[in-house]
Amino acid sequence: MAEIKVPELAESITEGTISQWLKKPGDFVHKGESIAELETDKVNVELMAEESGVITQLLFNEGDTVRVGDTIAIVSAEAEASTPPVAEAPQQPVQEMQPTAVQAEPVKQEAEAKSAQRPIASPAARKLAREKGIDLAAVTPVDPLGRIRKHDVEAHASRPAAASPQTPAVEGTKPAAVESFDPEKPVERMKMSRRRQTIAKRLVEVQHTAAMLTTFNEIDMTAVMNLRKRRKDAFYQEHEVRLGFMSFFTKAVVAALKKYPLLNAEIQGDEIIVKKYYDIGVAVSTDEGLVVPVVRDADKKNFAEIEREILHLATKARENKLSLKDLQGGTFTITNGGVFGSLMSTPILNGPQVGILGMHKVQLRPVAIDEERMENRPMMYVALSYDHRIIDGKEAVGFLVKVKELLEDPEQLLLES
Known part of the structure; x- marks a missing residue:
């Protein structure tokens, strides 16, 4: 008999949903063959059999949460491919093919032991938590992948207690839900996917842990659109990828980050980590929620390489094939609500990053050319959300003006790249 366990996925991922x-x-499975798909906070992972044989038991149902190290299935290595199914009716749901309570007890005990594992945290965070008597399980990390750092513990220690002494919280209980809808009228109740829960949690966290502020500007897209119109056919024939707005914006952002480096930084405790490389996250909308794959070393890529990489990452995102490496380590993010028709918005920071640029819909608007003339021009509002803890208005406005200048005179991008 062989057990199929949830393998180590990444340092910050401890559980997932089948x-x-x-x-x-x-069913007979070969060694290395996929038997289940596991949804984690960021990516979907296929779990594979470590031995060949016949599956005799599935220990969890679809939708169940499992932790790293949990046994999810049993394979009989001695059984032949012709071995009949354990259940008489193959159509029966998984729960009717579960092992008996006696058989499942060791698995249950193992799962409980795994659930008691410590949260993922840096040594400095653990030391500080011990000194202050803080339970790391109660600390909310800023890191989008859940790793607790020293500054997370410091932030937790500075917060007021959530419950008063007169009304202590009872562990494991939740407040009674107050229905906000008419129970006599039709509603649909849907469970949030693990990824959507994680997105919701991170977006709320960053608004509680960062001093977020947004500044706006507008860009006359005439020059970029004329350049694309002149060059798009030749560009496609040479590179087999379309020339879009994202490569122009990525190049402009990199040039602006070089001039205003604090926007390419992050805060760790009382230190500012300024990054001397430019890994630009590009927000991609999928059926399961927003993900932000990263274009590595964007400063070293030309327009075609950037467009090709963005297309590749977007395709992987929509096919649920992104790896953890594709999503980790971005230094700044660009999001484009304009593809959905958004005219203006205030993007939320992708922590622990301290800056995000929001693009919007290109729309014809009357623009004053001089005191005498007005023209209809293709204009785009852009928004920069930033962490005011380390970035002042002067730097934020200067960054956005630099992006505007480069896009209104895109030939400068050749000199700035």
């Missing part, structure tokens, strides 16, 4: 079983009891 989104789909690819095999059922009675």
Whole structure:
């Protein structure tokens, strides 16, 4: 008999949800063959059999949460491919093919032991938590992948207690839900996916842990649109990828970050980490929520390489094929609400980053050319959200003006790149 366990996925990922079983009891599996799909906070991962044999038991149902190290299935290495299924009716749901309570007890005990594992935290964070008597499980990390750092513990220690002494919270209980809708009228109740829960949690966290502020400007897109119109056919024939706005904006952002480096930084405790490389996150909307894959070393890539990389990452995102490496370590983010028709918005920071640029819809608007003339020009509002803890208005406005100048005279991008 062989056990199929949830493997180590990444340092900051300790659990996931079984989104789909690819095999059922009675199926023969080869070593290395996928048997289930696991949904984590960021990516979907296929779990593979470590031995060849017949699956005799599935220990969890689709939708169940499992932790790293949990046994999720049993494979009989001695069984033959012709071994009949454990259940008489293959169509029966997984729960009717579960092992008996006696058989499942060791698995249950193992799962409980795993659930008691310590949160992922840096040594400095653990030391500070011990000194202050803080339970790391109660600390909310800024890191989008859940790693607790020293400044997270400091922030937790400075917050007031959530419950008063007169009304102590009872562990494991939740406040009674207050229905805000008419129970006599039709509603649909849907469980949030793990990814959507994580997105919701991170977006709320960053607004509680950063001093977020947004500044706006507008860009006359005439020059970029004329350049694209003249060059798009030749560009596509040479590079087999379309020339879009994202490569122009990525190049302009990199040039502006070089001039205003604090926007390419992050805060760790009482230190500012200024990054001397430019890994630009590009927000991509998928059916399961927003993800931000990263274009590595954007300063070293030309327009075609940037467009090709963005297309590749967007395709992987929509096919649920992004790896953790694709999502980790961005230094600044660009998001484009304009593809959905948004005219203006205030993007939320992608912590621990301290800056995010929001692009919006290009729309014809009357613009004063001089005191005598007005023209209809293709204009785009842009928004920069930033962490006011380390970035002042002067730097934020200067950054956005630099992006505007480069895009209104895109030939400068050749000199700035």
